[in-house]
Amino acid sequence: MTAVRISDDALALACGADALAAAFEAAGCAVERVSSWGMHWLEPLVEIDGMGFGPATPEDVDAILSGKSAKAIGPIAAHPFIAGQQRLTFARAGRTRALSLEDYERTGGWAGLERARRIGPEHVLDEVARSGLRGRGGAGFPAGVKWRTVAQAPGARKFIVCNADEGDSGTFADRMLMEGDPLQLIEGMAIAAHAVGAAQGYIYIRSEYPHAIRKLRDALKLCADIIAPFTIDVRVGAGAYVCGEETSLLNSLEGKRGEVRAKPPLPALQGLFGCPTVVNNVLTLAAVPHILAEGGAQDYEARGTGRSKGTMPIQLAGNIRHGGLYETSFGITLNQLIFEIGGGTASGRPVKAVQVGGPLGAYLHPGQFDIPFDYEAYAAADALIGHGGITVFDDTADMAALARFAMEFCAAESCGKCTPCRIGSVRGQEIIDRILSGGRQADAVELLPQMHNARLAQRSQAEEVQLLEELCAVMKDASLCALGGFTPYPVVSALRHWPADFGLGAR
Amino acid sequence: MTTEAVIAEILAAHPREQSALLPILHDVQAEFGYVDAAAERIIADALNLSRAEVHGVVSFYHDFRSAPDPRPVVQICQAESCKARGIDTLMQAARDAAGERVRLAPVYCLGLCSVGPNARVRDQLHARLDEAQLVSLVKAQ
Numbered sequence: 001m002t003a004v005r006i007s008d009d010a011l012a013l014a015c016g017a018d019a020l021a022a023a024f025e026a027a028g029c030a031v032e033r034v035s036s037w038g039m040h041w042l043e044p045l046v047e048i049d050g051m052g053f054g055p056a057t058p059e060d061v062d063a064i065l066s067g068k069s070a071k072a073i074g075p076i077a078a079h080p081f082i083a084g085q086q087r088l089t090f091a092r093a094g095r096t097r098a099l100s101l102e103d104y105e106r107t108g109g110w111a112g113l114e115r116a117r118r119i120g121p122e123h124v125l126d127e128v129a130r131s132g133l134r135g136r137g138g139a140g141f142p143a144g145v146k147w148r149t150v151a152q153a154p155g156a157r158k159f160i161v162c163n164a165d166e167g168d169s170g171t172f173a174d175r176m177l178m179e180g181d182p183l184q185l186i187e188g189m190a191i192a193a194h195a196v197g198a199a200q201g202y203i204y205i206r207s208e209y210p211h212a213i214r215k216l217r218d219a220l221k222l223c224a225d226i227i228a229p230f231t232i233d234v235r236v237g238a239g240a241y242v243c244g245e246e247t248s249l250l251n252s253l254e255g256k257r258g259e260v261r262a263k264p265p266l267p268a269l270q271g272l273f274g275c276p277t278v279v280n281n282v283l284t285l286a287a288v289p290h291i292l293a294e295g296g297a298q299d300y301e302a303r304g305t306g307r308s309k310g311t312m313p314i315q316l317a318g319n320i321r322h323g324g325l326y327e328t329s330f331g332i333t334l335n336q337l338i339f340e341i342g343g344g345t346a347s348g349r350p351v352k353a354v355q356v357g358g359p360l361g362a363y364l365h366p367g368q369f370d371i372p373f374d375y376e377a378y379a380a381a382d383a384l385i386g387h388g389g390i391t392v393f394d395d396t397a398d399m400a401a402l403a404r405f406a407m408e409f410c411a412a413e414s415c416g417k418c419t420p421c422r423i424g425s426v427r428g429q430e431i432i433d434r435i436l437s438g439g440r441q442a443d444a445v446e447l448l449p450q451m452h453n454a455r456l457a458q459r460s461q462a463e464e465v466q467l468l469e470e471l472c473a474v475m476k477d478a479s480l481c482a483l484g485g486f487t488p489y490p491v492v493s494a495l496r497h498w499p500a501d502f503g504l505g506a507r
Numbered sequence: 508m509t510t511e512a513v514i515a516e517i518l519a520a521h522p523r524e525q526s527a528l529l530p531i532l533h534d535v536q537a538e539f540g541y542v543d544a545a546a547e548r549i550i551a552d553a554l555n556l557s558r559a560e561v562h563g564v565v566s567f568y569h570d571f572r573s574a575p576d577p578r579p580v581v582q583i584c585q586a587e588s589c590k591a592r593g594i595d596t597l598m599q600a601a602r603d604a605a606g607e608r609v610r611l612a613p614v615y616c617l618g619l620c621s622v623g624p625n626a627r628v629r630d631q632l633h634a635r636l637d638e639a640q641l642v643s644l645v646k647a648q
Contacts, residue, residue: 010632011634172619207570210630236529237570238570239569255528317620358587389588391587393591415567
């Protein structure tokens with residue numbers, strides 16, 4: 001019987017993988033559901049003896065089985081998109097079944113946890129620090145420093161919280177990892193718990209990811225004995241983007257409104273229920289088993305550039321021909337990612353802009369595509385890496401509309417606690433509208449005789465632009481968290497690089 | 508069973524502490540399709556919270572609704588990656604197909620950003636939608 005491997009990742013399912021699997025079963029094949037290789041333009045991808053066929057539909061089944069399919073892509077592992085990557089966190093992608101303990105152990109699973117238990121918490125903290133691992137959620141804070149802070153903090157109860165509230169558009173690495181290799185995340189959390197002395201962990205996952213929720217819950221049942229006495233609960237979010245912010249997430253876990261907390265106190269000292277808490281992103285925790293395996297920390301530290309060590313699972317999204325997951329060392333450029341690896345836009349039109357780091361990331365102009373992928377290099381260019389999502393836009397994109405959307409999104413998702421974000425985002429939309437309509441006349445209220453201090457003259461477009469820039473500066477400096485603080489990035493970058501879209505001359 | 512009895516059953520499945528509030532609200536929302544003032548009061552009593560605290564949580568999160576809406580829901584991703592793949596040009600047709608009968612809910616990202624435009628109906632995901640496919644998806648509800 002022919003063995004056929006088809007992914008059961010949510011993306012493959014959305015592209016019709018279940019119907020395809022049923023068609024192969026009807027044709028007498030043994031179908032094995034595995035994780036996704038991350039070549040999304042080829043999903044649903046069929047694998048038979050290492051050879052790939054995609055994107056496949058049920059109509060292709062006969063041709064694939066008779067070896068005459070025009071959708072053959074050759075050996076999958078040798079495909080340039082896969083062969084060019086350095087997969088550490090996603091080493092198992094496409095190769096194993098998500099909920100198979102046997103597959104996990106066969107591919108080096110639990111080696112990191114076993115070694116961590118052998119060498120003891122102090123050495124685990126040393127190795128995580130030595131690896132140079134930084135938080136993959138966006139802020140890039142050194143994981144070793146955070147863990148050590150929690151380990152040294154006084155308190156009988158400590159927690160490990162995994163931030164799986166992956167709300168940024170253009171990112172899907174957390175989802176792929178939780179659906180494809182949930183045991184690796186659990187192993188990473190167990191190592192963190194061992195290192196800092198925590199007995200309880202939580203995975204806070206967004207409600208938009210029902211498949212990942214199910215896979216994680218099933219995976220936790222499978223390995224409860226292995227991670228014991230550590231226990232992990234899966235908690236489901238409720239559609240609030242801001243709960244991806246760590247303090248808001250903690251409030252949500254406590255059963256409160258997902259409002260941001262002021263820092264200090266740091267969650268590492270007073271986090272969940274006021275106890276010392278490690279809050280790390282999925283990708284940060286999932287990188288840990290590799291680091292704790294024999295020689296892993298040195299190997300991790302040897303990759304990357306400057307202070308950005310190791311690999312980053314980069315997500316190629318939006319209008320890109322070859323979209324998917326591309327894990328590689330830091331230092332790669334957007335030119336390489338978009339044109340050499342991604343094959344340019346899916347629409348075949350020229351690339352106009354690229355947003356890196358989700359809805360709060362700057363829009364980069366093709367003239368900036370040679371910046372190396374590195375936390376510091378991006379910060380120097382007024383941009384951010386964020387969670388490593390890259391959304392490509394072709395020349396039909398209206399950058400003023402996207403800038404307005406950034407403000408609109410901030411207004412819709414603001415937790416409401418701080419004024420720059422809550423009010424600034426609404427005012428930002430209004431100012432962009434006024435820029436687009438070329439300035440404005442004094443309104444009815446301003447013309448009332450009582451309003452003798454109000455200005456009666458028309459506000460020019462240039463004055464509105466200046467007002468927007470001032471508003472953005474205030475939001476950036478005075479917001480409590482990254483939602484209000486980073487919304488100016490897409491707005492200001494769009495204004496700076498594409499003034500014509502705002503109806504402005506070259507500035 | 509009465510509403511009170513159903514909620515009591517849900518409450519019995521969770522610890523009586525505030526940290527269980529979101530899981531409880533998810534269960535109530537899944538059971539009834541909304542969390543109204545009466546439900547808030549029962550939950551508040553059980554968790555030793557004020558109704559204002561419970562209402563504050565219900566009204567904060569997009570997933571919880573305070574009133575019933577019997578219409579079927581199609582969630583359509585409206586975030587940047589789906590915009591880059593042209594979702595905005597499909598929305599008018601989707602709205603026309605939905606009319607008053609189907610509720611179109613924006614969702615900010617389903618995590619399928621390389622194969623948009625995307626939509627979700629219950630736990631079914633749909634990718635690579637063109638206008639005809641989106642319209643027939645809406646009409647099929």
